Amino acid sequence: MKFPPLRYLTPQSLDEAIALLEQHGADAKLLSGGQSLMPMLAFRLASCSILIDLKFVPGLDRITVTDRGVELGSRVRWRDIEHDVRLPTVQPLLSMAVKHIAHYAIRNRGTVGGSLAHGDPASELPALAVACGATIAIAGPNGRRSLPAEEFFLFPLITALEPNEVIVSLHFPPWPKARSFGFQEFSRRRGDFAMAGAIVFFDQDKDQNICSPHIGAFGIADTPLRLGEAEKFLLGNRAGSRIFEEAAAHGVRNVDVRADIHADSDYRRALLATLVNRALVEAAQRTSP
Numbered sequence: 001m002k003f004p005p006l007r008y009l010t011p012q013s014l015d016e017a018i019a020l021l022e023q024h025g026a027d028a029k030l031l032s033g034g035q036s037l038m039p040m041l042a043f044r045l046a047s048c049s050i051l052i053d054l055k056f057v058p059g060l061d062r063i064t065v066t067d068r069g070v071e072l073g074s075r076v077r078w079r080d081i082e083h084d085v086r087l088p089t090v091q092p093l094l095s096m097a098v099k100h101i102a103h104y105a106i107r108n109r110g111t112v113g114g115s116l117a118h119g120d121p122a123s124e125l126p127a128l129a130v131a132c133g134a135t136i137a138i139a140g141p142n143g144r145r146s147l148p149a150e151e152f153f154l155f156p157l158i159t160a161l162e163p164n165e166v167i168v169s170l171h172f173p174p175w176p177k178a179r180s181f182g183f184q185e186f187s188r189r190r191g192d193f194a195m196a197g198a199i200v201f202f203d204q205d206k207d208q209n210i211c212s213p214h215i216g217a218f219g220i221a222d223t224p225l226r227l228g229e230a231e232k233f234l235l236g237n238r239a240g241s242r243i244f245e246e247a248a249a250h251g252v253r254n255v256d257v258r259a260d261i262h263a264d265s266d267y268r269r270a271l272l273a274t275l276v277n278r279a280l281v282e283a284a285q286r287t288s289p
Helices: 014-027 037-042 078-083 092-098 112-118 124-131 228-234 241-252 265-285
Strands: 007-009 028-031 050-053 063-066 069-073 135-140 143-148 153-155 166-172 180-186 196-204 210-218
Touching (some): 014 028, 014 135, 014 166, 028 037, 069 112, 078 092, 092 124, 092 180, 092 196, 112 124, 112 166, 124 166, 124 196, 124 210, 196 265, 210 241, 210 265, 241 265
Parallel strands (some): 007 050, 028 050
Antiparallel strands (some): 063 069, 069 166, 135 143, 135 166, 180 196, 196 210
């Protein structure tokens, strides 16, 4: 289908972009890469009469690495993350996960802010943000605010972003050395949205017992989520195949798993348990550089 008639605006600053959102209200949508928005407009799954492209807003395309962690500007593209030589050391899970996002052509244009604002529960970045305890910086007419990722995603394709607000950046906390991590997802074809996915990492104390376990899941519910029961099951135990299998099975038992045309809830729950177990095994075999 063809695009509807659109007026195209290119603000030169963040304040100008916010002012345009305030001026045009529900008639306007932000464009940041457009890998989700443009197809939705073409198929009439979304509508607007004004596109506000953020490509000329300065500072949104930076990757900043400090002792406080990693900050991704909302205009950072997947290919920017793939090619940044610092990230495999300071945020290796991010470097691993980004290779699973869509296809090369989409990674060449898709952005951090676009993925967060779209809020697809099968997307890798929102799940990674939730699993890692990342925070999202947002700017609006009333100033700036910071929101934990776990509070940002409300329902499928619905977030806590107000219509007159702009995502500025995504901040990941520091990544300790010797942290164990793994990432697993399953899709019908490589590059398609995941039917289920698992993100895990944990540290170990001086006695080699697991501490600070984080297990994230995506593609299975209305939003990305943490598997708290599985994390509690791992805490204080030594890494091993038996404890991993039990944690995976225990962690998904009470999760409200959705069904759709691709899989029923029982299949998706069993798939998630398998992926969590695989990710834990992978984590035990891999640590940060």
